[in-house]
Amino acid sequence: MSQLLKKDAVWDWTAECQQAFDAVKQGLTEALIxxxxxxxxxxxxxxxxxxxxxxxxxxxxxxxxxxxxxxxxxxxxxxxxxxxxxxxxxxxxxxxxxxxxxxxxxxxxxxxxxxxxxxxxxxxxxxxxxxxxxxxxxxxxxxxxxxxxxxxxxxxxxxxxxxxxxxxxxxxxANCIGIVRTSTPSSSLLDDVMSAYANDADAKQLLNYFAAPSGKSRQKLAKHLRARVHRYRVHNGLLLYGTLDDNADRVVVPDDPELKLRITYEYHDAPTSGHPGREKTYLLLTRDFYWSHTYKWVRKYIRTCEVCQCVKPAPFSQAPLQSLPTPSECWQSISMDFGFGLPPDSKRRTGIVVFVDRFSKMVHLAAVPAEVTAKQTARLLVDMVFRHYGMPIDIVSDRYPRFTARFWQEVFTLLGTRCPCRPRIIRRPTDKPSASTESRLTH
CATH class of the missing domain: 3.30.420.10 (Ribonuclease H-like superfamily/Ribonuclease H)
Structure with missing residues (x-):
């Protein structure tokens, strides 16, 4: 009856509801327990x-x-x-x-x-x-x-x-999902597997045993087959193998290299497969087929796949990030960055430029408009840093367009000299100081 109390439920008093209602009444009359x-x-x-x-x-x-x-x-x-x-x-x-x-x-x-x-x-x-x-x-x-x-x-x-x-x-x-399509081995492939049993000694022994199973015929099996014969069975002429981990049966593939290559191709090279890696190919293949040393076979096949060698990324780990060397004096090395999207001041400026001494962590700020130019930024650097501390040995910034456009040319023009080379260090170490400053200004 509780189903009828749901928000979108349609009132339909069925026989089950009446039975539940009668059970409630009966329970009330037997409450002596x-x-x-x-x-x-x-x-x-x-x-x-x-x-x-x-x-x-x-x-x-x-x-x-x-x-x-x-x-x-x-x-x-x-x-x-x-x-x-x-x-x-x-x-x-x-x-x-x-x-x-x-x-x-x-x-x-x-x-x-x-x-x-x-x-x-x-x-x-x-x-x-x-x-x-x-x-x-x-x-x-x-x-x-x-x-x-x-x-x-x-x-x-x-x-x-x-x-x-x-x-x-x-x-x-509750957890049912719709199955659009299932992938199963083709009938022609299974027919070829059955035909290849005639040329495989182990398969012939197992088929003969299951044709007339007995204790005597079991003793005729090879030792490695006798120990695992309980995992095999025959269905429609196919020899099936089951593991202890699940109840699924795999088609036993005879020792035929050409047949193994054809099966592996279907699970790795086919357009619907997409050249998966070693583990994924092994899992897909062993879901339907079984032969001895399957993992070793799949590993060798993947290593010799021409497409995988050309397309797959090289398994080399990237070099670890390197921190910048610590300066030995104040204002020997500075970091600079912009922060925008702040509340406007009296002159409608919504951004700041931040200059940070990497040795002492001393910060200089200046309010800037959202459309600040490279020339204006260069003037701020000269007025706020060069005028008080001289020219630093290195200036660290990110790849912001205002730093990679005409900024450096404008700086050296204001200093009355020339820039003989392009900037070499482009990094972003000022995120933490900038974030702290923006947080304080916002709040």
């Missing part, structure tokens, strides 16, 4: 979570020391909640139990919450929690309780509530 809560006795709560539901129960010990249930509660998980990790699902079950049993537990004597997830014993004290968990823990602060671990085999009440068959979500419906 529940015990009446005794406020003079301590309560304890059991809770559990599954992949599709959460369940909990409020319990007390009677005068004979037996566990008696005061309150049962369970519900399905919402679609978003099904994606929670196991830890969060178990914590959600605890939160759900405390909310449902609030009238019994709030303000009462201390009580115990039993869970089969041991990590919840320290979850409420952990300093590393998410925002969602912090909200949940704020709800727990109202109650006086402690969490204790109960193994799953003993936590049967909550376990049964969280695994009700009628709440189960069929994974084939």
């Amino acid at each position: 529940l015990a009446v809560a005794d406020q003079d006795r301590p309560f304890h709560v059991v809770c559990d979570a599954s992949d599709f539901a959460i369940g909990c129960a409020l319990m007390q010990h009677d005068h004979k020391g037996r566990d008696r249930v005061v309150y049962y509660q369970s519900r399905q998980l919402k679609p978003a909640e099904r994606n929670y990790p196991v830890h969060d699902k178990e914590l959600l079950a605890m939160k759900y139990a405390l909310a449902k049993f609030r009238a019994y537990l709030l303000g009462s004597r201390p009580f115990v919450v039993y869970t089969d997830h041991a990590s919840l014993r320290t979850a409420i004290k952990s300093p590393h929690i998410s925002q969602q968990m912090a909200r949940w823990l704020s709800c727990f602060a109202e109650y006086n309780f402690q969490v204790e671990y109960k193994p799953g085999r003993l936590n049967v009440v909550a376990d049964a509530l969280s695994r009700r068959p009628d709440c189960a979500v069929h994974k084939t419906d």
